[in-house]
Amino acid sequence: MHPELAAKYDLRVPRYTSYPTAPHFSPAVGPDRYASWLSALPPETPLSLYVHVAYCAEMCWFCGCHTKITRQYAPVADYMDCVWREIDMVADRLPTRMTARHLHFGGGSPTILSPADFVATVQRVKNRFQLAADAEIAVELDPRTADEDYVKAMAGCGVTRASIGVQDFNPVVQETINRIQPYDVTARVIGWLRAYGVSHINMDLVYGLPHQTAESLIETVDKAVGFTPARISLFGYAHVPWMKKHQRLIPEDSLPDTAERWRQYETATQRLVSHGYVQVGLDHFARADDEMAIALKEKRLHRNFQGYTTDVAPALIGFGASGIGSLPQGYVANEGGIHPYKQTIRDGRLATVRGIGVNADDLLRRALIERLMCDLSLDVDAVCARFNADPAQFDPDLEKLHGLEADGLLHRNGRRIVITDEGRPLVRAACAVFDRYLKMGEARHSKAV
Numbered sequence: 541m542h543p544e545l546a547a548k549y550d551l552r553v554p555r556y557t558s559y560p561t562a563p564h565f566s567p568a569v570g571p572d573r574y575a576s577w578l579s580a581l582p583p584e585t586p587l588s589l590y591v592h593v594a595y596c597a598e599m600c601w602f603c604g605c606h607t608k609i610t611r612q613y614a615p616v617a618d619y620m621d622c623v624w625r626e627i628d629m630v631a632d633r634l635p636t637r638m639t640a641r642h643l644h645f646g647g648g649s650p651t652i653l654s655p656a657d658f659v660a661t662v663q664r665v666k667n668r669f670q671l672a673a674d675a676e677i678a679v680e681l682d683p684r685t686a687d688e689d690y691v692k693a694m695a696g697c698g699v700t701r702a703s704i705g706v707q708d709f710n711p712v713v714q715e716t717i718n719r720i721q722p723y724d725v726t727a728r729v730i731g732w733l734r735a736y737g738v739s740h741i742n743m744d745l746v747y748g749l750p751h752q753t754a755e756s757l758i759e760t761v762d763k764a765v766g767f768t769p770a771r772i773s774l775f776g777y778a779h780v781p782w783m784k785k786h787q788r789l790i791p792e793d794s795l796p797d798t799a800e801r802w803r804q805y806e807t808a809t810q811r812l813v814s815h816g817y818v819q820v821g822l823d824h825f826a827r828a829d830d831e832m833a834i835a836l837k838e839k840r841l842h843r844n845f846q847g848y849t850t851d852v853a854p855a856l857i858g859f860g861a862s863g864i865g866s867l868p869q870g871y872v873a874n875e876g877g878i879h880p881y882k883q884t885i886r887d888g889r890l891a892t893v894r895g896i897g898v899n900a901d902d903l904l905r906r907a908l909i910e911r912l913m914c915d916l917s918l919d920v921d922a923v924c925a926r927f928n929a930d931p932a933q934f935d936p937d938l939e940k941l942h943g944l945e946a947d948g949l950l951h952r953n954g955r956r957i958v959i960t961d962e963g964r965p966l967v968r969a970a971c972a973v974f975d976r977y978l979k980m981g982e983a984r985h986s987k988a989v
């Protein structure tokens with residue numbers, strides 16, 4: 541893509557990990573409504589469970605996650621006690637002991653947990669939910685805090701996938717983002733994972749970081765590929781210091797401009813593809829034999845709060861501070877502050893503070909946006925047929941794609957859209973024409989590129 545186009549479409553648009561997106565959640569959905577949604581779930585509904593471990597040992601200055609720094613273990617143990625209580629409280633409101641097909645530990649740093657507390661958390665889930673025999677259990681793993689005992693405990697619990705945070709192997713970049721993680725530390729943890737049988741390994745890389753160049757990123761990509769991970773994600777750093785105050789510690793003049801961000805994205809993408817990885821949607825890459833690449837080919841890919849996923853469970857339940865859930869009736873979000881979260885749970889109440897119920901129009905627009913984000917193509921008529929809806933209602937929205945089409949970023953034939961290779965990084969801008977809520981708010985989102 542020409543740098544001028546990258547700059548022209550320097551839009552602030554949602555990442556569309558949900559629709560309606562999180563800025564449109566409101567306090568109208570609280571604990572009572574969440575409880576009623578849980579109790580109304582058909583008992584056979586497959587579930588996906590997410591446990592948010594909201595602590596880290598040290599702050600990485602680029603971080604955009606909900607986390608709190610602690611040097612002591614007592615606050616972590618106290619927090620996990622509340623997560624265990626929350627697991628019980630949610631399970632008590634479900635119609636039966638329901639089946640979970642996915643269990644995902646994210647954060648924060650799940651590896652800040654003691655091995656015993658990690659095992660106890662999985663056990664708590666197993667006590668209250670039927671964990672399917674082929675369930676995927678995935679853990680986000682910080683190599684700086686994961687020791688061999690932890691990896692052994694994970695493997696003993698049946699963990700099937702580990703997502704390893706790397707970001708960039710370059711020491712100057714690592715120093716500027718306050719995340720010193722020598723190559724050998726990453727190599728050591730991957731060795732343990734493979735030795736104990738956790739065979740599915742994902743690796744997370746980031747572009748747009750301070751002092752990064754396309755050339756330094758290529759070195760990082762080559763080192764990552766050397767570990768033969770099944771999946772690699774390549775996220776753009778979102779510099780939002782008005783929301784994440786620690787990002788002010790990153791000197792703004794060390795950040796690449798929009799044109800350079802694009803060059804990094806394009807160069808790293810080409811390199812990953814040349815190594816045999818299949819590009820999935822916007823920011824994921826998978827080996828051709830990985831389930832994600834297969835789901836892409838078969839148009840079965842989905843999108844949830846973790847990004848692109850093969851998870852098809854219609855109900856996602858989030859535990860922990862800032863945990864987000866997605867139920868057939870709508871979205872719910874927990875209290876984000878750790879102390880209020882703990883207090884609410886200790887008082888015996890669900891910690892839901894925001895959410896939004898979804899109506900038929902939301903579900904239809906969500907399907908349109910999801911197909912476009914996942915397949916990079918969209919047949920509006922086909923999606924509308926699934927919902928028994930009139931596709932002509934979207935003709936005014938489709939007309940808004942004219943600018944993107946004129947710039948060669950997509951092709952349109954009536955109500956069929958195909959995003960071009962050049963337009964792939966800007967697919968979110970195309971999705972935005974179907975977003976009825978975007979016009980209603982002034983929420984600030986991350987850059988499209």
Ligand code: SF4
Nearest residue numbers: 596599600603605648
């Ligand atoms: S380890 Fe991850 S969650 Fe924790 S501060 Fe660093 S980037 Fe953020």
